[in-house]
Amino acid sequence: MKRDLISLKDLSYKDMEDIFLLTKEIKKNKHRFSSALRGKILGLIFEKPSCRTRVSFEVSMFELGGYSIYLGPQEINLGIRESIKDVAQTLSRYLHGIVIRTFAHGNVIEMAKYASIPVINGLSDFSHPCQVLSDLYTIKEKFKKLKGIKLTYVGDGNNNVCHSLLYACPKVGINLRIACPSKYAPDSNVVKEAERLADSQGSIIELFNCPFEAVKDADIIYTDVWTSMGKESERDIRRKIFRNFQVNKNLLSYNKKNCLIMHCLPAHRGEEITDEIIDSKNSIVFDQAENRLYIHKAILIRLLK
Numbered sequence: 001m002k003r004d005l006i007s008l009k010d011l012s013y014k015d016m017e018d019i020f021l022l023t024k025e026i027k028k029n030k031h032r033f034s035s036a037l038r039g040k041i042l043g044l045i046f047e048k049p050s051c052r053t054r055v056s057f058e059v060s061m062f063e064l065g066g067y068s069i070y071l072g073p074q075e076i077n078l079g080i081r082e083s084i085k086d087v088a089q090t091l092s093r094y095l096h097g098i099v100i101r102t103f104a105h106g107n108v109i110e111m112a113k114y115a116s117i118p119v120i121n122g123l124s125d126f127s128h129p130c131q132v133l134s135d136l137y138t139i140k141e142k143f144k145k146l147k148g149i150k151l152t153y154v155g156d157g158n159n160n161v162c163h164s165l166l167y168a169c170p171k172v173g174i175n176l177r178i179a180c181p182s183k184y185a186p187d188s189n190v191v192k193e194a195e196r197l198a199d200s201q202g203s204i205i206e207l208f209n210c211p212f213e214a215v216k217d218a219d220i221i222y223t224d225v226w227t228s229m230g231k232e233s234e235r236d237i238r239r240k241i242f243r244n245f246q247v248n249k250n251l252l253s254y255n256k257k258n259c260l261i262m263h264c265l266p267a268h269r270g271e272e273i274t275d276e277i278i279d280s281k282n283s284i285v286f287d288q289a290e291n292r293l294y295i296h297k298a299i300l301i302r303l304l305k
Contacts, residue, residue: 003303004112004119007127008167009193016172020137022298023291030063033297038065040096040304045071045087045111046122047078047102048229052265052292053122053130057099060296066304069095078107088114097304103230118303125160125230126187131264132164134295136172138288139220142260147173147203152218154179154211154245155272156238157186161224161264166190166205170197175204179214181241211245215255222262223247223272239271247273260284 005011026033042061044054054070061068078084088111091098097118100111105126112119121129140146151169153162157180166186169176176194178186185191185207198205208214215221226242227235247261261273261283269275278285 002116002118005129005299005303006108006112006119006121008129008132008164008171011129011168011171013171016133016136016168019133019295019298019302020140022301023137023294026297026301027291027294030297033064033301035065036301037061037096037304040064040066041094042066042068042300042304043071043091043095043098044068044122045076045078045098045100045102047073047107048123050101050122052289053099053101056292056296057122057300059293060300064297064300066096066300078102084110085114087111088119089116092116097300120299120303123160125228126163127167128160128164128264130292130296130299131161132168133299134291135165135222135262135264135288136168136174137295138262138284138291139174141287141291142284143219148175149173149220150175150177150218151220151222152177152179152214153222153224154214154247154251155223155242156180156184156226156228157207158184159224159228161222162186163190165222166194167197170194170201170203170205173201173203175206177206177208177214177218179208179211179245181245182209184241211251212254215251215259217257218255218259219257220260220262221247221252221255224264225266225268226272227268242272246271247277249274249276252277258282262288265289 058068099120099122101122105124108121194205226238263285
């Protein structure tokens, strides 16, 4: 039976631990896996532009002995030129797996429904599972553990990274605080699921409207862009609403732990985070980005081999 990666809601603690163990092995000795996916072909369906996701998946397939085909918006034009159902069934005859990077999360679900090959969510407006798996792996590298870590996310709570953190952090025992304006809170159903998971694992989920309170005692402060792709028309109003949620020297003065800084990139420097913070010695932003490569390799091996 084929397996997909649609959302971190679908992964168990053991699933994530297995991915992290494989990632560690791959990072330690990449040559050992140089033919792991020999003869396999991966399709990259990208409706949104990409730097890290596209490059890391393409490099992953190359270094694992496989091949990738990039299909941009003009090649397919999902749901307009051709239905998702037809694309999924056609590509299943040619490829061994699909990565889809799209706007509507329903597109990912529909692709997985009709494809007979594994489908990986490379990003949707609702969920970004590969990113957050890389984030958790990076945290584990730095702290040698996940359980008990205090992570504060500051910014737009109703976005794909925040939702994925909510699904994943309680399962691994991370205590998650989210600081966002009240009108930009995470999806209430995701919060309820996260709280249920937290109760069963002994971790804590908290929502704040005040970022200065939320960052106290945090081991990690994580932020993302205030204006996600597809919402550019809201940029000016979001800059005003989020101005007190910038990760800067003033915000960090409320944290006494010399905490680490995370950002999934791309960053709008001078908006959600200042240069001096993202470029500081406490920033692990580019460690996150590097680890996308190794996490993607582990995911591909698990799903395609």
